[in-house]
Amino acid sequence: MEKYDEKNKKIYVDADACPVKTEIMDLAGKYNIHVIFVASYNHTTGRTYGGEWVFVDTGKEEADLYIVNHVNKNDIVISQDIGLAGLLIRKDVIFITPRGKQYTEANLDTALQFRYLSAMERKGGKYTKGPKKFTDDDTLNFITNLEKILSKHAGELE
Incomplete structure (x- = not known):
C-alpha cells in the first residue's frame, strides 16, 4: 500500500x-x-466511466471490505451503506451517499438506530416500501455537497 499523503486524497465508490x-x-x-x-x-x-476499477468477489460485503482495507484518513467514500459509514467515520474518512447526505459522528448514531429499528420491523413481518425513487433533485443535492467537500479540500491545500 502506498504511503499516505494528504495531497493524494482519493474517492472510493461502492459502485454496484x-x-x-x-x-x-x-x-x-x-x-x-x-x-x-x-x-x-x-x-x-x-462502460467504465473512467477512473480506476477494482472488481471483487460476489459476496455480500466484498466491496465494503475492499474499501475498509484500502481507504486512508480524509479519503472520501461514496456509498449507500450506513454500516460501512459506521466503520469509516471513526477512521476520519469523509462519507457521502449518492443522494448527497454526508454522515458524520454527529448524525451517524441516529441513522444506525433507524436502520436497526427498520430491520426489527421487517424481521417482525412488517412490510416496508424500500428506498424512494432516485430523483434529479437527489443528483443535484449530491453534486452540490460533493463539490463543497472537494472545494474545501482544495482550499486547505493552497
Whole structure:
C-alpha cells in the first residue's frame, strides 16, 4: 500500500448500485482527485466511466471490505451503506451517499438506530416500501455537497 499523503486524497465508490458515477468523475476531474470504483464481478460492464476499477468477489460485503482495507484518513467514500459509514467515520474518512447526505459522528448514531429499528420491523413481518425513487433533485443535492467537500479540500491545500 502506498504511503499516505494528504495531497493524494482519493474517492472510493461502492459502485454496484451507484447512480452518480458520471457526476463523480466530472467533479473528480475538476479537482484532479483519483477515483476508485469498487464493484463485484457480477456488475462488470463495458462502460467504465473512467477512473480506476477494482472488481471483487460476489459476496455480500466484498466491496465494503475492499474499501475498509484500502481507504486512508480524509479519503472520501461514496456509498449507500450506513454500516460501512459506521466503520469509516471513526477512521476520519469523509462519507457521502449518492443522494448527497454526508454522515458524520454527529448524525451517524441516529441513522444506525433507524436502520436497526427498520430491520426489527421487517424481521417482525412488517412490510416496508424500500428506498424512494432516485430523483434529479437527489443528483443535484449530491453534486452540490460533493463539490463543497472537494472545494474545501482544495482550499486547505493552497
